[in-house]
Amino acid sequence: MDIQQGILRSVSDTSPAHYQVRIQSFSLLTKNAIERYESAEFEAGGYKWKLVLYPSGNKSKNVKDHISLYLVLQETTSFPFCWEIYVKIRFSLLDQNKDNYLVVEDGLGMERKFYKRKVEWGYDELIPLKTFSDASNGYLVNDSCEFGAEVYVSRERIRDKGESLIMIRDAIPYKHTWHIDSYSKMTEECYDSQPFIVGNHKWKIQVYPRGRETGFPPYLSLYVALVEPTTLNPSSKIYTQIVLRILDQKQSKHQIGKANFWFSASSHQHGASKFLLLSTFINQYFGFLIKDNCYVEAEVTILGVVDALT
Template identity: 35%
Template sequence: METGISRRKRDLPPAHYKLKIKSYSLLIQSEAEKYDSGVFETGGHKWSLSLYPNGNKSSSGNGYISLCLVIEETDTYPHGWEVLVDLKLFVFDQIRDKYLTIQDADGAFRRFNEMNTEWGFGQLISEEIFNNSSNGYLVNDSCLFGAEVCVINHTHTWESLSMVKEPRNGTFTWKLENFSTLNKTSYVSPAFLVGERNWFLTVYPKGNGTENGKSLSIFLKFESLSIFLKFEDTPANRAVYADHILRMLGMLNKKKEYASDKHWFSASSNDWGYPSFISLKELNNASNGFIVNDTITIEVEILVLSEIKVFRSENTEEA
């Protein structure tokens, strides 16, 4: 007999569903592997019962009657769904007017999900005990089974991390015009969206920090707040990884760039780049062709980007 199973009798009938069968012997003779009940609803979900009169052979049901609970109509459930159930199944003792209650011992639960849509007891009750009319389960060729389905109230959260190669819209080009007249310390590009985040380029025409007066500085910066708030979202306070290339484009396909740089961008480290991207001497040398019509062209290409998705689903409890 199955271990970890509790069997006891009680006066209270099943709270959610009863299945009465008349002429049970004819059901046996029909040689049907199982009988599927109608659909009933409780706990915010739809269910049915599957009765195996000759036992569910795949659940060690030889010599027993098997009874299972099946969750129905899950096609519209989100990916990764799970429903926790405190399951009780019943066989009615018609002589003593009591219900044999079969359930998992020690408060164990059954987990219904995409891989497991049917749970129950392969050894609900032995055929020998059930068929003995003095036990009260099969009287005048009739019997009654039942189910009580308590859906556990819980919030299920899980996270998915993807390292996305060549993310959509991963290349952004920015032309900074009237370069010779720029007099601010730094300039910020328009925002561009990659992977549910806004990104920016920051240019220091005369250099940043110790490179002031020596080099042009370029940094990639991200906005730490996700612009989307939805069921499946990117957490606003999580770091984002970007393998990227910063480059300056010039005439005749000339360009200056460094090998790809890797950085985890976060609220405390939201920009990354090169204080000495190009020396002012090299930049201002007309023969190098980086200043064209008093305009410089900066480009960033994001090669790999991390994307975090958090999935949340809530179940409700109904006793």
């Protein structure tokens, strides 16, 4: 038994429990430009795996003069969005002279974690090519060799839900102005502006000419809303700064309301039911309604977005 750099090398008389790869004419792999050999799938611990062998070293990691060997988890696209599998791995190499196996594993008995961004684990430098190729060591005899693996899943962690919040630096506001003429002829409860796009979503201004809520004195009600809220994922949210204005066409003393709000599929409208007294709005002394025309404005700034974690 030998532990070097956290790697335990030992000898076992037992063949590997889960998979073996026997290679004849090993030297022809490199000669025929096979830099990477991938085994068939095998099952261990309820999961599917492959062995990946680099007969002259993993060049993508600048490995030279060694054999590289890895275990790769398969079919992960069917897993829940957030998963972790903890595995103990033992690689083996047949010593044909002594009829036993060189076993290579973590010297501290550590579990190796497989997850979405890491589905491969192994050794860049499993064994020096010089040691491997020396027939007296028994690993390569008559140009034939045999590698193996044992894979023991010790624990699993699977989470079905999660979210990602992205706050936006230097967010840029978008301003939409709606010219309403013939205000006195607006007899419906609510009117919508033409849609405008901010942050890949369609928005609209909503005006309630006689107020959204009954009561005295009456008010004009003003809102911003998502046009297609049902297209949002139930876990998605949009953190937005909203500025609503009714423009004063005489003295530029605009009526302004400002707020930050989380928009979502279930909460897709925000504004004020008592935005401006109706008597003030229609009073000709002020400049909000001139010749039965007015200007309503919405300024939308997206400050952050929450989406489902994938």
